[in-house]
Amino acid sequence: MNVTINRLAPLMLGAILLAGCAKPPAEQIDAAEKALKEAQMSGAATYTAQEYAKLEASLTAMKKEVTDQDGKFALFRDYGKAEQLAASAKADGERVKADAVKKKEEAKAGALQAQQVAQEAVKSAVELVAGAPVGKDRAALEAIKNDVEALKASLNQIQLAIDKEDYPAAQTQAKAIHDKGQAVSAELQNALAKVGKGKPSAHKKK
Amino acid sequence: MSTFSVRNGLIALAQGFFLAGALSACVQAIPPELVSAIDRIDQQLVALKAPEIAPEEYARFVRQWVPLRARVQSDDDLVRWPWETNDLETELRRLHEEGGSTLAKLHDERQAQQHRAQLNVLRVEERLRALSSQIDAIDGRIVLGGKPVQTDLLVKQARSFYDQHDYQRSIDAADLAGKALRVQSALLARELGRYADEQHIRSWQAMAQQAIEWSRTHRSTAIVVSKAERILTLYKNGNKVVSYPVRLGFNGIREKQFQGDGATPEGRYRITDKRGAGRTQFYRALVLDYPNQDDRRRFVQGKKMGRIPAAKQIGGQIEIHGVENELMAQTLGCVMLDNVQMSALFERVEPGSVVSIVGALTGRNAVATALAQLGEHGEET
Known part of the structure; x- marks a missing residue:
């Protein structure tokens, strides 16, 4: 009997020591943190703000679990739950990143489309101004020309917002420019309709 | 039945009662309605856009919610003795209370922000309408260049952000629009402030009086044009004969500086020529001696001071004339009358007659009134 215990004791000690050597799942934690970072870089805080906040909270919970286990006596440490939380956070991070990328692309596409529509509205107004008659009859169009020039200049603001990846702002600016461009074109067409009924004038000093 | 078996039977019964009592006294770990209530708070926070407008809160x-919910799920089948404390439930109740407070606070803040955004948008929209109306009334649109469009775009953006429930951006855009409106008002005041300046008014009154005196002393006709009121008045022998409404250059409210600026000149002129049918495209025309000596002096000084670009010419061919195209509202710098009135005027004046074109004849002229109203609105914005 004594012989048996003597033989088993080192084995049991070894098993206990082995269990006591439980370490935090560093690789999984790094992977989860990397997933969070990548989600953040993809614009998740803007485009999937709710999911991103929950992802951050998951990582905080995971870190707390690791800290809790670290604080225990070595033999009682169990990082199984932390590992599970890390794996879950990693998967969530990848999903949040994918969602953010998708939503960002949709916002970008929306902004680019709105930019194109605004550019067309301004182009149309520019062409109407260019086609306005020269001479005295052009006088009533002077103020509208200023408006069209201002609209042309404002197109840069859309591009600036797109460059900054502020797609909601770009889209809103583009819509405002489009609406104003159409209003100016309508005003211009009215003015041209009036002018069209008069004779063209000779150029004179004034 | 022996005493022993009765006793054993009673013990077994007591044990059975105890077990049944104990089991029925066991409670479920977490009330599901508490978890649902916190879940609703989360949903309401999301609906309020809390992740975007109050990310820290x-x-x-x-x-707190994410790890607690995970614990709720892992403790789902757990039952406790009634005397056992339940930390998870305590923490959930605390979170429920805290989340409820956060929700109420954010809700109030959101309401206040929405109210502020709504007020700001309405204010700048109203201010833009008032400014546009005042500017149109005094033909001052061209004075502002591209600024009205820039302001209009900001006002449109403020409205658009408001409609998208992005109240902070709406407020920001409305603030920018408010500033742009104040800049426009200031620019108008700077460019047209002379219409409200007593010294200028006195000087213009003196110019008009000189024309009337000239008419009296020379037993002739003289014309006074007030740009602010768009009125031409004919005098004969120092007496007022008739007044007609006129149209000016497309930038007529300004003082003429160079050729092509669309402004109508101010000063004392003479009629140098009368152009009847066949000699003008504008029905009838009274040609003025613009530029006169004063105009030339001002032009040279303006170039020296850098107010007038070096390549610009002084211009000429300023006339009082009739209408070529009835639908055209403005000229390139002349004074235009309807043809019936032009015909009457044409018959009454002769070459050599004095024509004084002034900004305004009273301090309470249309431009000064518009500027004063813009100033009042500007303080409100």
Whole structure:
């Protein structure tokens, strides 16, 4: 009997020591943190703000679990739950990143489309101004020309917002420019309709 | 039945009662309605856009909610003795209370922000309408260049952000629009402030009086044109004969500086020629001696001071004339009358007659009134 215990004791000690050597799942934690970072870089805080906040909270919970286990006596440490939380956070991070990328692309596409529509509205107004008659009859169009020039200049603001990846702002600016461009074109067409009924004038000093 | 078996039977019964009592006294770990209530708070926070408008508050909430919910799920089948304390439930109740407070606070803040955004948008929209109306009334649109469009775009953006429930951006855009409106008002005041300046008014009154005196002393006709009121008045022998409404250059409210600026000159002129049918495209025309000596002096000085670009010419061919195209409202710098009135005027004046074109004849002229109203609105914005 004594012989048996003597033989088993080192084995049991070894098993206990082995269990006591439980370490935090560093690789999984790094992977989860990397997933969070990548989600953040993809614009998740803007485009999937709710999911991103929950992802951050998951990582905080995971870190707390690791800290809790670290604080225990070595033999009682169990990082199984932390590992599970890390794996879950990693998967969530990848999903949040994918969602953010998708939503960002949709916002970008929306902004680019709105930019194109605004550019067309301004182009149309520019062409109407260019086609306005020269001479005295052009006088009533002077103020509208200023408006069209201002609209042309404002197109840069859309591009600036797109460059900054502020797609909601770009889209809103583009819509405002489009609406104003159409209003100016309508005003211009009215003015041209009036002018069209008069004779063209000779150029004179004034 | 022996005493022993009766006793054993009673013990077994007591044990059975005890077990049944104990089991029925066991409670479920977490009331499901508490979890649902916190879940609803989370949903309401999301609906309020808390992750975007109050990321720190929302993060604080979810930092607690996410691990607690995980614990709820893992403790789902757990039952406790009634005397056992339940930390999880305590923490959930605390989060429920805290989340409820956060929700109420954010709700109030959101309401206040929406109200502020709504007021700001309405204010700048109203201010833009008033400014546009005043500017149109005094033909001052061209004075502002591209600024009205820039302001209009900001006002449109403020409205658009408001409609998208992005109240902070709406407020920001409305603030920018408010500033742009104040800049426009200031620019108008700077460019047209002379219409409200007593010294200028006195000087113009003196110019008009000189023309009337000239008419009296020379037993002739003289014309006074007030740009602010768009009125031409004919005098004969120093007496007022008739007044007609006129149209000016497309930039007529300004003082003429160079050729092509669309402004109508101010000064004392003479009629140098009368152009009847066949000699003008504008029905009838009274040609003025613009530029006179004063105009030339001002032009040279303006170039020296850099107010007038070096390549610009002084211009000429300023006339009082009739209408070529009835639908055209403005000229390139002349004074235009309807043809019936032009015909009457044409018959009454002769070459050599004095024509004084002034900004305004009273301090309470249309431009000064518009500027004063813009100033009042500007303070409100």
